[in-house]
Amino acid sequence: MAGVRMRAIGSRWLGRAAELLGESSVVVPLTARAPCPVVVVRAPEHTEVHPPTLVVGVDGSERSRSAVAFAVREASLREARLRAVWVWPRPLLAHEDTEAGLSERRRLLAESVAGRTDHHPDVEILRDVVRGHPVEQLALAARESLALVVGRTGRGGYTGMRLGSTVHGLLHHADCPVITVPSGTLQERGDHDRERAGRPPPTETDRPPSP
Numbered sequence: 365m366a367g368v369r370m371r372a373i374g375s376r377w378l379g380r381a382a383e384l385l386g387e388s389s390v391v392v393p394l395t396a397r398a399p400c401p402v403v404v405v406r407a408p409e410h411t412e413v414h415p416p417t418l419v420v421g422v423d424g425s426e427r428s429r430s431a432v433a434f435a436v437r438e439a440s441l442r443e444a445r446l447r448a449v450w451v452w453p454r455p456l457l458a459h460e461d462t463e464a465g466l467s468e469r470r471r472l473l474a475e476s477v478a479g480r481t482d483h484h485p486d487v488e489i490l491r492d493v494v495r496g497h498p499v500e501q502l503a504l505a506a507r508e509s510l511a512l513v514v515g516r517t518g519r520g521g522y523t524g525m526r527l528g529s530t531v532h533g534l535l536h537h538a539d540c541p542v543i544t545v546p547s548g549t550l551q552e553r554g555d556h557d558r559e560r561a562g563r564p565p566p567t568e569t570d571r572p573p574s575p
Contacts, residue, residue: 370401370543391535395516395544401434403543404535409510416444419506420513421498421530422476423450427515427547432480434545435513440484442510447490448477449505451498469493499533511541 373391395402420435422428432448439446450473452465473491481487494501506512516531534542 372403401545405541407539410508413508417509418444419447419509421502422448430547431513431515431545436480439487445488449492451501452495498530503537513543516544
């Protein structure tokens with residue numbers, strides 16, 4: 365698959381579990397092993413929604429940086445805006461400092477997307493911090509989007525667990541195409557180097573967290 369920009373897997377209209385985990389399924393093996401981004405198309409793009417929007421999951425990790433770099437370029441190609449979503453799990457302890465935690469995650473999200481539109485100034489980036497389970501909240505955020513972009517660890521094995529629970533869960537539950545992007549791509553590394561060189565951040569928009 366050298367030189368391939370992205371691999372696509374179409375739906376066979378089976379039940380979600382049968383399609384992903386059946387003996388003849390190629391969804392999990394290809395998604396786990398491909399060295400390039402993979403789009404799994406179980407549901408159509410929501411092209412009727414305006415303005416068109418791509419959603420990318422962000423958590424500050426290397427795989428997340430790869431996903432953001434890919435998503436910005438994809439949004440430019442599709443003439444869409446980009447919604448960057450950081451999911452903050454609900455607290456286990458009632459006395460958690462919610463305001464301080466929210467401020468910190470907003471800062472981390474801003475850092476994760478800063479400078480990413482240097483070469484794509486046409487892309488508007490919206491930033492959201494939401495509370496809840498990552499699979500549920502990302503699927504909800506992308507319910508009317510063109511696609512949901514998430515990062516994954518580079519080349520994995522054949523089992524679903526090697527994909528990571530969030531990616532595996534989104535392949536089951538997202539109602540739009542899901543694009544998984546392997547970590548450490550050349551594109552991501554180049555963009556991250558430019559960011560570290562001190563390029564100015566783009567104009568972006570914060571939204572209040574969901575209840």
